[in-house]
Amino acid sequence: MGNEQNVATMANQEQEFGEEPLEVRESGHYQDEYIKGFAERWDDLIDWDGRAASEGDFFIDVLRQHGAKHVLDVAAGTGFHSVRLQEAGFDVVSVDGSPNMLAKAFANGRKRGMILRTVHSDWRWLSRDIVGRYDAIICLGNSFTHLFDENQRHRVLAEFYSVLAHDGILILDQRNYDALLDNQGDGPSHQYYYCGDDVKAEPEHVDEGLARFRYTFADGSVFHLNMFPLRRDYVRGLMREAGFQQIDTYGDFQESYKHYDPDFFIHVAQKAWTEDEEDQDGGQ
Structure with missing residues (x-):
């Protein structure tokens, strides 16, 4: 009877941010944000067909170029990239x-x-739950920005590094928070990542320590996510400190871009050691 009550509670739960939602800046809170009702609607936001058309074979091609066969999707969400x-x-x-x-x-x-x-x-203890080594890790959907604590970001990247094979790669994306923080551009275009019709995903509040997004669906339901607005070069620095040497950063799947133009940055970081430590970055 207790289990049935727990299941019913989870099915009917609502997001809980308390009386001061802008003060909710804790990594583990994502558990309270991705409630069942939000998860059930997430595919309306993504639009699998639209997302597949917008990104093409970018991730497939990158993984094949690096000879990857065994892939760990550490932010699987509703399974789009895993599938x-x-x-x-x-x-x-x-x-x-x-x-x-x-x-x-x-x-x-x-x-x-x-x-x-x-x-x-939970990524912070990934190696506890994952067995073996992988040719590649993908961490997509702006998921890394759920981490609010810098020490936890270091820990997570170390966890990723530890479960990669010696020549493995990490593909990690993030929203272009630089544009949001610096008030540049027209805001997210939803051309590449969140392609669903009749769904709005827009920033409700942005400061140097919080990006609060509002998601409004066609049925009138509204959900929120609180995330940390990570700047592009800061993330690249974290990757270097974790041991990744070669880091290529793409803007909306393109090698060349103006810094504030893309909706998303995609970092491709190699674990393999090379004598030439100079990284390449097409974005200016």
Whole structure:
């Protein structure tokens, strides 16, 4: 009876930010943000077909260029990239810290005739839950910005580094918070990442320590996410400190871009040691 009550509570729960939502700046709070109702609507925001068309084979091509076969999707969400990569022939393990998102990802895989191998894990203790080494880790969907504490960011990147093979790569994306913080550009275009019609994803509050986004769906439901606005060069610096040497940063899947133009940055960081430590970055 107790388990049934817990399930019912989770199904009916609402996001809880308290009386001061702008003061909610704690990494573990994502568990309270990705409630079942939000997870069930997440695919409306992404629009799988629109997202596939906008990014093309970018991630598939990068992984193949680096000879990756075994991929750890550490922010699987509702499974979009796990499914795409598995369809492309990669061996994929799907990880997420939200059981609601993992359940939706598993269901999405079943709809497409595949069984996703899912693992519920908090990145801060990833090596505790993951066995073996992987050719590549992908951390997509702006997920890394759920970490509000700098020490935890260092810890997570160290965890990623530790479960990669010696010549493995990390692909990590982030929203272009530089543009938001510096009041440059027209705001997110939703051309590449969040392609759903009749869904709005817009910044409600931005300061140097918080980016609070509001998500409004066609049925009138409203949800929020609180994230840390990480600047591009700061993230690249964290990667270097974690031991990644070669770091290429793309803007909306392009090598060359003006700094404030992209909606998202995608970092491709190599673990392999090279004598030439100069990294390349097409963005100016």
